[in-house]
Amino acid sequence: MTETDSTGDETGHTDLLLRCAQLYYEADNTQQEIAKKLHLTRWKVGRLLAEARESGLVRIEIVHPAARQKAEEQALCERFGLRGAAVVPENAAGDEQELLSAVGRSAAQFLSDLSPVPKLLGVSWGRTMDAVARWMTPGWANGVHVVQLNGSMRVSRTPNGAPELAARIASAGAGRVSLLPVPAIVDEPTTRQALEQDSSVSGVLDLASHAGVVIFGLGALGVDSVLVESGYLSADDISGLGAAGAVGDALGRFITADGSLADPSLDERTLGVDLDVLTSIHTRIAVAAGPRKHQVVRAALRRGLCTALVTDAGTAKFLLEQP
Missing domain, CATH: 1.10.10.60 (Homeodomain-like)
Structure with missing residues (x-):
């Protein structure tokens, strides 16, 4: 021819x-x-x-919810000094719940792909982490020890699922779980101090501080927070935190736009790993989805709370466009 x-x-x-x-x-x-x-x-x-x-005349784009946007991931790592990132495309989800599920799925895969696979893993609780736990596949690890990072015993009839969440991740990794048997927030600092002196509590907190990897969600400031739904905080408390400059929370500890504590007195009544201990852990994976989390994700990055971020393209764009 x-x-x-x-x-x-x-x-x-x-x-x-x-x-x-x-x-x-x-x-x-x-x-x-x-x-x-x-x-x-x-x-x-x-x-x-x-x-x-x-x-570049032809560009092939994968738009499955499990797809990731590599350019944004690299840009986030370079801009914020992260060791890893996973970004889910915006068109992977049609609403907030689908977006949360897509980001949870990506976070579960990110955790499963870590090398070496964590032997001692710290986890938080809440809607975001529940989405992660639902996507953890059997066999992702072999003999992982999962430890709860912050208190969660509910004080209302609204379930938070923290023990079930941690147990689900451990079970999928053929491992075991150590739970933190205390509330997230108590009425007095002296109550927190007394609880932390109990060996069943201090032992779990010490174990959590020695985790090689932690994965946690970031909470937006709002009356629909799981801390409000679980009875720990009221709408007035949320309003007061907003007036103090809070933009959201990490491990139940509310932070301002620069990553500092919004209300030290509330922090003194909060049980679990504190933010200084958190930043001493080698691998710290933060997971957040949706525009309501933009400010708290930015604050967490400013504070250096995470070494890796799993999020959506909208949040990535927001972070990268900020001065």
Whole structure:
């Protein structure tokens, strides 16, 4: 067969690339069919299609909810000094719950892909972490020890699922779990101090502080917070935290835009790993989804609370566009 790509100029060659790409990707022609139509060899068609992709004339985009946006991930790592990031595309979800599920799935995969696989893993609780736990697949680890990072015993009828969440992650990793048998927030600092002196509590807190990897959600400031739903805080408490500059919480500890504690007196009544201990742990994976989490994610990055971030493209864009 004699080839007829004899124009020799750049415009003609680009036109040929475009024609091949349109026939292949838009009209669903096979390479053999294209070769016949354009009087080319099948080998030449294959080369032209490869060139179209390499030159950027053709861009292939994966839009499955499990897909990740590598450019944004790299940019986040470079901008904020992260060791890892996973970014779920915005079009992977049609609403808030689907977005949360997509980010939870990505976080579960991110955790499963760690090398080496963690032997001692610290976990928080809440809606975000529940989404992560639901996507942990059996066999992701072999003999993992999961330890709870912050208190969770509920004080209302609204369930938070913290023990079940931690147990689900441990079970999928053929491991065991150490729970923190205390409330998230108590009425007095002296109560917290007394509880922390109990060996069943101090032992878990010490274990958590020695975890090699922790994974935790970031909570937005609002009356729909799980801390409100679980009875620890009231709407007035949330209003007061907002007035103090709080933008959300990490491990139940509310932070301002620069990552500092919004209300030290509340922090003195909060049980669990504190933020200074958190930042001493080697691998810290923060997970957050949706526009309501933008400010608290930014604050967490400013404080250096995480070494890796799993989030959505909208949040990534917000973070990268900030001065």
